[in-house]
Amino acid sequence: xxxxxxxxxxxxxxxxxxxxxxxxxxxxxxxxxxxxxxxxxxxxxxxxxxxxxxxxxxxxxxxxxxxxxxxxxxxxxxxxxxxxxxxxxxxxxxxxxxxxxxxxxxxxxxxxxxxxxxxxxxxxxxxxxxxxxxxxxxxxxxxxxxxxxxxxxxxxxxxxxxxxxxxxxxxxxxxxxxxxxxxxxxxxxxxxxxxxxxxxxxxxxxx
Numbered sequence: 222x223x224x225x226x227x228x229x230x231x232x233x234x235x236x237x238x239x240x241x242x243x244x245x246x247x248x249x250x251x252x253x254x255x256x257x258x259x260x261x262x263x264x265x266x267x268x269x270x271x272x273x274x275x276x277x278x279x280x281x282x283x284x285x286x287x288x289x290x291x292x293x294x295x296x297x298x299x300x301x302x303x304x305x306x307x308x309x310x311x312x313x314x315x316x317x318x319x320x321x322x323x324x325x326x327x328x329x330x331x332x333x334x335x336x337x338x339x340x341x342x343x344x345x346x347x348x349x350x351x352x353x354x355x356x357x358x359x360x361x362x363x364x365x366x367x368x369x370x371x372x373x374x375x376x377x378x379x380x381x382x383x384x385x386x387x388x389x390x391x392x393x394x395x396x397x398x399x400x401x402x403x404x405x406x407x408x409x410x411x412x413x414x415x416x417x418x419x420x421x422x423x424x425x426x427x428x
Contacts, residue, residue, distance in 0.1 A: 228259065228262040228263045228266060229263055229266070229406075229408060229411055231259050231262070232256075232259045232260060232262070232263050232411065232413075232422070233410070233411060233424075235255070235256055235259050236256075236288045236289060236422065236424065237288065237289060239315075239316060240286070240287050240288060240289065240290075240314075240315075240316045240317060241253070241288075241289050242289065242290045242291070242292065242293075242295040242296060243291060243293060243296065244293075244296040245293050245296060246296065247296075253289070253291065256289065257291050257420065260289075260291075260413055260420045260422055261420075263405075263406050263411070263413050264405035264406055264413050264415065264420070266406060267406065269368055269404045269405065269406065269407055270357065270366050270367065270368045272368075272407075274355045274368075277355055277368065277404065277407060278328075278355060280407050280409075281321045281370065281407065281412075282321050282322050282323075283320075283321060283322075283425060283426070284318060284319070284320045284321075284425070284426040285318065285319045285320075285321070285412060285423040285424065285425055285426060286316065286317070286318050286319075286423065286424050286426050287301075287316070287317040287318070287319065287421065287422070287423055288422045288423060288424045289420070289421075289422045290419060290420065290421045290422070291419045291420045292398055292416060292419035292420075292421070293419075294395065294398045294419075295314070298395040299311070299312070299313075299314055299336075300314035300317070300334055300336060301314075301317050301332065301334045301347075301349075301395065301396060301399070302334050302347050302349060302377065302393070302395055302396060303393075303395035303396075304334070304336060304345075304347045304377075304379055305336040308336070308338055308345075309338075309340065310338065310339045310340035311338075311339045312336040312337055312338045312339055312345070313336065313337045313339065314334070314335075314336055315335040315336060315337050315344060316334070316335050317332060317333070317334045317335075318332065318333045318426065319331075319332050319423065320332075320333075321353065328352065328353050328354060329350065329351065329352065329353065330350075330351040330352075330353045330372045331348065331349070331350055331351070332347075332348070332349040332351070333346050333347070333348055333349075334346070334347040334348075334349070335347075345379055345380060346379065347377065347378075347379040348377070348378045348379065349374050349376070349377050349378075349396065350374070350375055350376040350377075350378075351372040351373055351374045351375060352372075352373050352375060353370065353371060353372045353373070354371050355368055355369065355370060355371070356368070356369045356371050356401070357369070360403065362417070367403040367404075368403065368404050369401045369402060369403050369404070370401070370402050370404055370414065371400065371401045372399060372400060372401075372402075373390065373400060374389050374390065374393060374396050374400075375389055375390060376389060377389055377393065398416055398419070399416070399421065401416075402414035402415060402416055402421055403415045403416075405420075409425065410424060410425045411423070411424060411425070412424075412425075
């Protein structure tokens with residue numbers, strides 16, 4: 222069997238077809254240790270802080286799908302926003318997309334989280350509007366300079382519900398895990414980000 226030519230090829234081949242994450246409470250579920258090892262190999266390929274902000278911003282623009290995260294918060298919150306756990310009868314997390322761009326001269330990120338109600342009915346889109354920026358600072362944990370993609374939520378909408386202001390900016394705890402992610406690897410079709418301890422792997426959505 223032909224082996225993948227590069228660490229990036231190996232990771233792309235290993236990524237699940239739909240967004241996956243470990244569930245610490247599921248003793249029989251996959252722990253994804255081999256996948257996390259492949260992610261670490263891609264993260265170590267190059268230093269993205271050597272690239273200019275303009276280059277990184279241009280490479281970030283577009284639509285991305287979250288393919289995998291090693292963050293246990295997704296299992297705890299039943300997804301990114303936690304809305305799935307608040308619906309009557311509960312809901313299953315289906316996926317999360319991230320659209321990065323500039324709208325009306327404002328740098329904007331829009332998340333669309335899809336959840337499927339367990340009591341039936343159509344899947345529900347949870348939309349999160351964020352302001353984004355690139356920030357550079359020294360990371361004491363990794364002991365090196367990092368460039369971060371900061372996405373600060375300002376509005377959440379789903380069904381007839383619309384929430385904005387301080388309730389989103391300060392009070393929506395489940396989304397904080399992705400407020401500032403270090404850019405570990407940013408390629409044409411693959412992006413590896415890292416929070417305090419967890420990886421977030423995005424695949425570029427094909428047109």
